[in-house]
Amino acid sequence: MDTKTDVKERLAPCGLHCGKCFAFYEGEIHNTAILLQKYLGNFAPYAKRFAVQLDPVFEQYPAFAALLNYLANASCGGCRVEKCKFYKNCKLRACSLERQVDFCYECPDFPCEHTGLDDDLYKRHVAINQKIAEIGPKAYYDEIKDTPRY
Numbered sequence: 001m002d003t004k005t006d007v008k009e010r011l012a013p014c015g016l017h018c019g020k021c022f023a024f025y026e027g028e029i030h031n032t033a034i035l036l037q038k039y040l041g042n043f044a045p046y047a048k049r050f051a052v053q054l055d056p057v058f059e060q061y062p063a064f065a066a067l068l069n070y071l072a073n074a075s076c077g078g079c080r081v082e083k084c085k086f087y088k089n090c091k092l093r094a095c096s097l098e099r100q101v102d103f104c105y106e107c108p109d110f111p112c113e114h115t116g117l118d119d120d121l122y123k124r125h126v127a128i129n130q131k132i133a134e135i136g137p138k139a140y141y142d143e144i145k146d147t148p149r150y
């Protein structure tokens with residue numbers, strides 16, 4: 001991932017990393033879920049056996065498989081492509097498009113009071129944008145790309 005465009009695809013205008021979201025269609029969680037499904041193969045009948053012979057935890061395999069399947073079918077294109085599924089009140093996407101800025105820190109009104117974000121997310125958004133302003137989107141991306149989102 002070398003170009004500003006690629007970094008922008010993954011970092012939303014608020015600065016959060018859509019690529020690390022479990023709902024992102026090309027994210028690491030999504031890709032890893034597909035890989036795990038592939039290597040587990042037809043594990044279900046074995047899980048039943050292991051539940052008896054090894055550990056009752058394997059009784060929970062159907063629930064685990066259902067969640068894994070959910071993660072493997074993630075379909076969000078990220079905030080640059082579509083409205084966020086979680087932060088439904090967020091106004092940053094539409095506003096940054098209207099103001100033609102990639103990130104809020106580029107806006108003369110930053111930090112503003114009409115983001116629609118809750119307090120916690122608002123603080124994170126301001127801190128992240130200040131950091132991106134200081135070191136640039138690519139350096140920020142490289143700094144956080146391998147840390148967990150959650």
Ligand code: SF4
Pocket residue numbers: 012017018019021022023024076077078079080082083084085086087
């Ligand atoms: S837009 Fe929202 S739901 Fe989609 S990847 Fe980004 S944070 Fe996740």
Ligand code: SF4
Pocket residue numbers: 091092095096099101103104105107108109110111112113114115
């Ligand atoms: S007005 Fe606020 S939400 Fe809109 S781009 Fe500027 S800082 Fe971001």
